Amino acid sequence: MEKPYRRRDLLGIRELTEADIRGILDTAENFREINTREIKKVPTLRGKTVINLFFENSTRTRTSFELAAKRLSADAVNISVSSSSVSKGETLVDTALNLDAMDPDCIVVRHGSAGVPHQLAKVSRAAVVNAGDGSNEHPTQALLDAMTIREHKKKIQGLEVAIVGDILHSRVARSNIHLLTKLGAKVRVAGPGTLVPRDFGYLIEEAGTSRGRESVSTASLTVCPHVEDAIRDADVVMILRIQRERQDSAYFPTLREYAVHYGLTNGRLDLAKKDAIVLHPGPMNRGIEIASEVADSSRSLILDQVKYGVAVRMAVLYLATGGSLGS
């Protein structure tokens, strides 16, 4: 549907250009300072309405979006739908049309099914922001990860980034792979063979057209046979949350074995560069995908990620509802 002037959806990182990504990150930098003030509120989005439509449980992401909207003076409404539209007897499209009829400026949506933000965007006049759709994308997570990396490494181009865990089902991995390779990083993924498709490398071949010219020479995506290969000499180690239900579907035998063979321990982290940083999108399973001693170490930037999440979401809401880049 034709959007009113200057409203922009954020459906995924895949659709963005390198310049778009840099623009969002730079805008987020400008908003960071607001979060450190005594009075954490600016009138930027006064009179705008943001609906947080969450079909999946979420504490961190929903709170982060809500705070972002409120600190910009937008009116934020949270709708939590514990189950899908099917059980309410309403179709997804009808749900979207009904919300859109109340003239919100932006709908932030999280859903367990891939593609729901894309489906909503087709029928709604409000800008649609993807807060995580199934195994597809979680663009604001990738943006806040990038902000964290930029803060500590001062650049992304040329960095070696290891992503470890359930790559197949991870929207965080997909968004990060798109973002990091678009900005010129070398990404290496590893995990159990059942959860890391050996031909995942073509993810960026497909996305290659929108990649910036200067990053083509350095960016790459490699599937590593062992976790150690991915971590060795990495600048950034990103650990993904492992879902218990994957054990029930025979993706791996036990969480215990997962921890032993794929978990990030101090020993494995020693393979990375001396100044390597550790990221985790949360919530963590301590002692499974990440050892507590790693999670609590100074190399772990997990709380920084959460902190920058608010600034990133302020930037995203601002840009989605008509703000211009870098202002």
Add this chain to the structure above:
Amino acid sequence: MKLLIANGHLIDPTANENTGMNVLIEDGKVSAWLKAADGVPEGCEVFDASGLLVAPGFIDLHVHLREPGQEHKETIASGCAAAAAGGWTSVCPMPNTNPVNDNAAITRYMIEQAEHAGLANVFPIGAITKSSDGAELAEMGEMKAAGAVAVSDDGRPVPNAGIMRRAMQYAKDFDLPVIDHCEDKSLSAGGVMHEGKMSLLLGLKGMPALAEDIDAVRDIILAKETGAHIHIAHVSTKGAVEAVRRAKNEGINVTCEVTPHHFTLTDRSVEGYDTNYKMAPPLRSEEHLEAVIEGIKDGTIDAIATDHAPHHHDEKALEFDRAPMGITGLETGVGLAFNELVHKGIIGLERLVELCSTNPARIFKLAGRGTLAPGSVADITIIDPDHKWTYRNAESRSKSRNCPFDGWEFTGRAVATIVGGRIVFQM
């Protein structure tokens, strides 16, 4: 009543006929072929088929008419109206109705509803197992006596090789083809699109090609052992096409069909998450589409069947992974065959008629159909290969609108459909 189809170009592969010839119809049967010089017999109505192709009526081996049980999606009457508008004179509905067509009473009911509608012939396909549960055999003999032409558990393929073997042994007694929707669900469970680059890119769970390959190979081995006729529904993978090709070379009694969407679209269409691109088997990748085209070209694939699968708008307007599988296809099948096969030079007109009429009649042993030889049933599809038209869901005769080809432009279509000597559709 007499009707003369005059001035048309007759294509009848069964008689090696591809020439200008008038067809005389009397009492629902073809009574003679006449030359233009023979003139118009007395008391005879004339259908002027100048510039048109006259072919034996097209037969769709694979449709879902939803009646009984899901009349909000389609009825036998609405499905037959869509068939007639698409040029299909006969359709073979799958048994996944509610209740399942696993007994003679339902088979008879479906035929009666079709006769009542009077728009197309309906040749029901009975279930292989009771309620298509994959456990006990359905009464195939009784269903055949009532008019069923084949057996299948379609979307719920018999998972147990032992049951499938007995089904084939038993079906052979009644000379019934066994149709299998080849999908090993232990490999495809939870999948909503083809497994490959696109499924990884879109974050959707994939159905691997090998789920189809493995089941096709199993069925072929069983057909070889039992001597039964196995018909592989909607082949969509390179592996399945190759398995059928090898089996045919070995002389195994196997045939197969392809849907128009599988020779037209690839899994790239799923980008955008439009649920009208969701069906089983799923749209495959480029290499599979090429293998399917090759199979159409070299004769491995015997028939074009639409797998017309109507679903109500509310059911399709859902999350991609929750929406039901299937798309409508009766009104776009012939147009797609022209666009994608005939006009691209992949097949000629005679082969098109073979794929849509002659072979389907042979596969399901429909006597007096798939041919226009004198004495045969006057089911006729009249085609304008150059007619330019646009398909619109809003104008569909089907009760459902779940077709991805809305707004597509086609060159070539059926402009008249004659069933039993009666014109049931005309542009």
